[in-house]
Amino acid sequence: MIRIDVDMNKCQHYGQCVFEAPEVFQLNADDKLEYVAEAPDEMLADLEAAADVCPMQAILITRA
């Protein structure tokens, strides 16, 4: 499994991550980020891409 942590003090809800891994990251009706904290290993490339594009560099991906 892969663990996903978003530092919500850093996140500015830009939603860039949503386009790389929509299965994990979503903007809700108030334009706030929601995400799931775990994802299968196959998603590693998408999740790294999401971490790369985050303007605030708020996303931490770890292999659990």
Add this chain to the structure above:
Amino acid sequence: MAGLRTAEGARRAGYTGPIEFLGAEAHAPYNRPPLSKELLQTEGQGHADVAFPIRSALEEGVSWVLGRAAVSLDAERRVVVDDAGDEHPYSALVIATGLRPKPLPIDDHGLGGIHVLRTLDDAVALRSVLRPGANVVILGSGFVGCEIAATAAKNGATVSVVTQSRVPLQRALGSLLGAEMRRRHENHGVRFFTGESLFGLVGDPSVERVILTSGVMLECDVLVVAVGSDPNTEWLASSGLDVSDGVLVDAGLRAIGSDGAVRPDIFAVGDVARYANPLFDDVARRVEHWNLPTETGKRAGQLIAAHLAGDDCEPLAAEGFAPLPSFWSDQYDAHVLAFGMTYLADRSELVAGRVDDECVVEFFRGDDLVGVCGIGMRSAVQAYRTRFAPPAPPSSG
């Protein structure tokens, strides 16, 4: 940043050989946007707060030569020479040397108190003088100048922005949003001197006052020069590459020589690269947006892996390269997010919301949508991503 992303991209594409990073700064790769925002405001923040994580793929077979600048490239012998005189041979070279701030347009007479902002060291030096009550004059009203103005004003400094433009951020955001950003800055006490430039400096040994071209004199403890950037390509002067404005590259990010020939083993990525983007037209440009180091790096990484594996790179290069530029900016509570190339536009149009609150503005060149920018309203702006379609490929007939 672009260098790091290229190395990651090459590893992802299967390259397992050695990688060497040669960097002029003493620091491992870090994220620059916070340098004009959080880090500039928060005493005690340093490299650890902005460092890019180094992925496991780069833990092995990688050497870091930091605090050394490249001074020349011999493309025939395939060696880069650094400022200590050491030679660095390569099989594939990635040029990711970015930009540096343009200097003060007038003679600085060696005065102290004059700052620029590109590196972590610049940010730490500037932070130490942006004290409450300091008289800060910022020359230039692009993103970096405006973000420094916002941060300095929040810190209680007395801030003046001197700019040749009519409104701040004019080139990137146009008159409508530029005027609105000016209003927001003024609400926080920032003064603007538009259609103005610097005529002279007064003070010794540090700047104390600046004189504008109109004759206005401003108290000044800190002068920040934010009038754009120049590509770091001097070290390539005798390389035979086309470095007339950044490093010219093809759709595979491969450098093009002044003779017009593609160099299959030399790549350029990030802010220093100049390339055409078929989403807009066939004019090669340098684009200084944060998502492009990542996009160019991923793409160059693929080609490097193929080139070093001895594969034919032409089919890969022929796929074309059409990344959608995206940029953002935080100033006070305004979160600006844009896609496309807004500064190619000849007009902009408010399509949702109100400029003095949250809004979406479309940018057109003729009838073509070339960009979109929002203050807030992020979902609405994000939804535009799919609207920028590349023109249909010319039919090969």
